[in-house]
Amino acid sequence: MPRPNIIxxxxxxxxxxxxxxxxxxxxxxxxxxxxxFSVVFLLLALVVLAAILLWWASEQxxxxxxxxxRRVIAFSRRLIATYARP
Numbered sequence: 001m002p003r004p005n006i007i008x009x010x011x012x013x014x015x016x017x018x019x020x021x022x023x024x025x026x027x028x029x030x031x032x033x034x035x036x037f038s039v040v041f042l043l044l045a046l047v048v049l050a051a052i053l054l055w056w057a058s059e060q061x062x063x064x065x066x067x068x069x070r071r072v073i074a075f076s077r078r079l080i081a082t083y084a085r086p
Contacts (some may be wrong), residue, residue, distance in 0.1 A: 021027045062069045 058073070062073050
């Protein structure tokens, strides 16, 4: 007696349930909320990554250049620290 293919049976059941559930308003609302949250989280993560990479690149550039750049970085850090205080 041949064994039933579990993947095909399970996939068919899952697709049927998803197809039926997509008619539900609550399921569609949850899927849209998940998609929006994922997009916002991805954009926020990309912004943070870009900020970290820019900071790292500026540090690398400053370490390879002369003391004038180090003075500018020290000045900018003091400026940021001044405005960051509550």
